[in-house]
Amino acid sequence: MSSLEYAVEFRAVSRTFRTGPEPVAALCEVSATFRRGTFTAVMGPSGSGKSTFLRCAAGLEQVDSGQVVVGGVELAKLGDKALTVLRREKIGFVFQSFNLLPSLTAAQNVALPLRLAGRRVGESEVREALAAVGLSGREGHRPSQLSGGQQQRVAIARALITRPAVLLADEPTGALDSKNGREVLRLLRAMADDTSRAVVMVTHDPAAAGYADQVVFLTDGRIVSVLEQPTVDQIAARMTSLETPTC
Known part of the structure; x- marks a missing residue:
C-alpha cells in the first residue's frame, strides 16, 4: 500500500x-498507521502516553527517534516554517475546550485558519463548512449565542476548512452532555467516512470509542492492544484489564 493512502504513520x-x-x-x-477514510480512538490509563501520541502526530512534540509521517511528509525533515505550514494545511485540531474566539462570529471563527494562511476566504466556502456540521443559518452567531454542542461543531468546521489529511481530536466530548456528545461523535464518524482524511481521537470514554473503526490501547508508552470494529462492552473490558494492578 502506498504511504499516500495513510494520513498518519508512526x-x-x-x-x-x-x-x-x-x-x-x-x-x-x-509503530502505527492510520488510513484515510478511517476513525481511530486512542485509549489508555492516565500517564499511558495518549497526549504525547497526539502531540507527536501534530508535530507539536519532536520525537527522539523514529519517524512521524503526515500526508506522506516526514515531520522531522521540515524546518519550523514548513512545519507550521504543514500543520495549518494537513492537520485539523479539535479540543475539549472549543478554543473559539468569543469576539468573532461562527463564520469568522471557521474562516480564521484560511486568513492566517493568507488565503482568500470565500463566503460560500465558509457557509458550506458550517452546513456540513449542521449549522446553516448560524453564521452570524457568536460563541456565547451557541450551545456547547454547537460550539464544538463550529470548532470541527474550522478544523476541516483547510481540507486536512488528518483530524486530531483530544477528548472532543469531554465538556459536553451526553446528547451533544453523541451528536459530535456522529459528526466525527461522518467526517471519517470521507476517504481523503483520517480521524484520530483520544478519549477515556468507551461509549465514544465505540464510534471508531479501531481502538488503539496504550500502556506505559507502548501499544499493547488493538481492537477492530469493537463493541462498547469489549472496549470497556479491555480498559478495565489495563487499569487493574497486576501485583
Whole structure:
C-alpha cells in the first residue's frame, strides 16, 4: 500500500522527557498507521502516553527517534516554517475546550485558519463548512449565542476548512452532555467516512470509542492492544484489564 493512502504513520517512534531526576519514557518505539477514510480512538490509563501520541502526530512534540509521517511528509525533515505550514494545511485540531474566539462570529471563527494562511476566504466556502456540521443559518452567531454542542461543531468546521489529511481530536466530548456528545461523535464518524482524511481521537470514554473503526490501547508508552470494529462492552473490558494492578 502506498504511504499516500495513510494520513498518519508512526514508525518506531520514541519520546522521552527529562524534566526530573529520572527520564520518563512517554512513547517507546510506537509503530502505527492510520488510513484515510478511517476513525481511530486512542485509549489508555492516565500517564499511558495518549497526549504525547497526539502531540507527536501534530508535530507539536519532536520525537527522539523514529519517524512521524503526515500526508506522506516526514515531520522531522521540515524546518519550523514548513512545519507550521504543514500543520495549518494537513492537520485539523479539535479540543475539549472549543478554543473559539468569543469576539468573532461562527463564520469568522471557521474562516480564521484560511486568513492566517493568507488565503482568500470565500463566503460560500465558509457557509458550506458550517452546513456540513449542521449549522446553516448560524453564521452570524457568536460563541456565547451557541450551545456547547454547537460550539464544538463550529470548532470541527474550522478544523476541516483547510481540507486536512488528518483530524486530531483530544477528548472532543469531554465538556459536553451526553446528547451533544453523541451528536459530535456522529459528526466525527461522518467526517471519517470521507476517504481523503483520517480521524484520530483520544478519549477515556468507551461509549465514544465505540464510534471508531479501531481502538488503539496504550500502556506505559507502548501499544499493547488493538481492537477492530469493537463493541462498547469489549472496549470497556479491555480498559478495565489495563487499569487493574497486576501485583
